Amino acid sequence: MTVLDQIDTIVIVMMENRSFDHALGYLSLNGGQVNGLSADPTWQANFINEYNGKQYPIHPLSPNGPPISDPPHDRGPIATQISAPCTAGGCPELGGFVQSYATRTPAPSNLADVMGYYDASTVPTFDFLAKHFTVCDNWFAPLPSGTQANRLMAMAGESRISDNVHGLSFLPDQPLVYDWLRQRGIPWCVYQSGSFFPFFSLMKEWLPEILLSLTLPLDEAGGNFRRYSRFQDDWQGNGILPKVIFIEPEYTDGPHNTANDDHCPTGMAGGQAFIADIYRTLISNPVRWKETLLVVTYDEHGGFFDHVPPLDIAVDIGGYSFKTTGLRVPAFLVSPYVTPGSVFSGKLDHTAVLQMLAEKFDSHNVYSTAVSARSAQLDRLSSALSGQPATQPAPTLAGAPMHAAAAAFKGAVQAGVSDTSQGFHNVALQVARDHPQLLTSPQWTGLAQYLSTYGKH
Incomplete structure (x- = not known):
């Protein structure tokens, strides 16, 4: 029996747009094991980074600082971030973060922000998880590109687009892990935070099932897409739950009330509270918890500095030839089946989760040809797990402090803010056209309010 045989439920959470050094690099400043930042001034x-005759060093960010303007993080800006040299005599690459940030329209409030990092006071939930579970410090976004292509890689192992789809367009249809699991009879579901849409509402073929599932009353047995507000009752109940559970935050780029995905200008506090709530729910049912693995990661680095070059993994995506992965992102394995306070430094990207699902659910340990080809150049996520589960009760996570200035950004998100927000706006318009009855449903009051404000844009 393998360790994966002993795990009954795999829970997957993917947040938005932060690099490893930006969110977790502080863990090594006082001698921690992770490959993060160094306190040595010579190393720093x-x-x-140098731009327009001014130098921008690595520096700590205040937990009470103003919201950070969203750094560019599409394919072109990321190429600049990765390939431009640092200041004279420094690293021959990874010197273009500030240069890329300066191209933002409107101009960012503070060019230095992309070189900044947080500490435990801003990411208390992550600090707790690092102390008690496993940090993966060599986990990369699969592609040096934006959100949409990387989330497709995470959920399919390949992508039909090489960069974000522009304008009021849907993502091209392609098979996802939902299809893969369904074909094998593996129960799965998605819990969506907030009152709007999960990510793959941006793919038109999934929209009907998503709308049908999310319109079910909260006290009714759910479909494959469910509101996060019911997760605690489902988890603590006696019913049979799916083997694979995806939990999505409320997206800054979507029509939102209280975004908690960490996508700038949303601060980190909402995401820290969200992940803390997921963890507390998981351990609230000790019987389920003892057979659970929680994976937490980010779709891509969001334009923030990281000191580790991407992996040399080439792939053709959507007619574009990528030579490397994207940059590192924060990642955790949270389970009784990991060594407390450990660091896993094997080479990983999002497709490692798909390979792990194949090892657990496919008789040939194969997810797809594309994932197998990529897995040959990566390490196995399953090798980070311990065959001997913890025998002590799960550690208790105290309430994470909420810094007012870092709380979830509550601004107007409308068509034109970003490619993904335009996509979600398109979803809202499509729902209004095809399913106007939903606008009077109590499950979709937020959608009606959003459309009354932005529906004409």
Whole structure:
């Protein structure tokens, strides 16, 4: 029996747009095991970014600082971030973060923000998880590109687009892990935070099932797409739950009330509270918890500095030839089946989760040809697990402090803010055209309010 045989439920959470060094690099400043930041001034000087005659060093960010303007993080800006040299005498690459940020329209409030990092006071939930579970410090976004292509890689192992789809367009239809699991008879579901849409409402073929599932009353047995507000009752109940559970935050780029995905200008506090709530729910049912693995990661680095170059993994995506992965992102394995306070430094990207699902649910340990080809150049996520589960009760996570200035950004999100927000706006318009009855449903009051404000844009 393998360790995966002993795990009954795999829970997967993917947040938005932060790099490893930006969110977790502080863990090594006082001698921690992770491959993060160094307190050595000579080491830090190697990565100074220079722009317009001014130098921008690595520096701590205040937990009470103003919201950070969203850095560019599409394919073109990321190429600049990765390939431009640092200041003279420094690193020959990874010097273009500030240069890329300066191209933002409107101009960012503070160019230095992309070189900043947080500490435990801003990411208390992550600090707790690092102390008690496993940090993966060599986990990369699959592609040096934006949100949409990387989330497709995470949920399919391949992508039909190489960059974000522009304008009021849906993503091209392609098979997802939902299809893969369904074909094998593996129960799965998605819990969506907030009152709007999960990510793959952006793919038109999934929209009917998503709308049908999310319109079910909260006290009725759910379909494959469910509101996160019912997760605790489902988890603590005696009913049979799916083997694979995806939990999605409320997206800053979507029509939102209280975004908690960490996508700038949303601060980190909402996401820390969200992940803390997921963890507390999981351990609230000790019987389920003892057979559970929670995977937490981010879709891509969001334009923030990281000191580790991408992996040399080439792939043709959507007619474009990528030579490397994207940059590192924060990642955790949370389970009784990991060594407390450990670091896993094997080479990973999002497709490692798909490979792990194949090892558990496919008789040939194969997800797809594309994932197998990529897995040959990566390490196995399953090798980070321990065959001997913890025998002590799960550690208790105290309430995460909420810094007012870092709380979830509550601004107007409308068509034109970003490619993904335009996509969600398109979803809202499509729902209004095809399913106007939903606008009077109590499950979709937020959608009606959003459309009354932005429906004409």
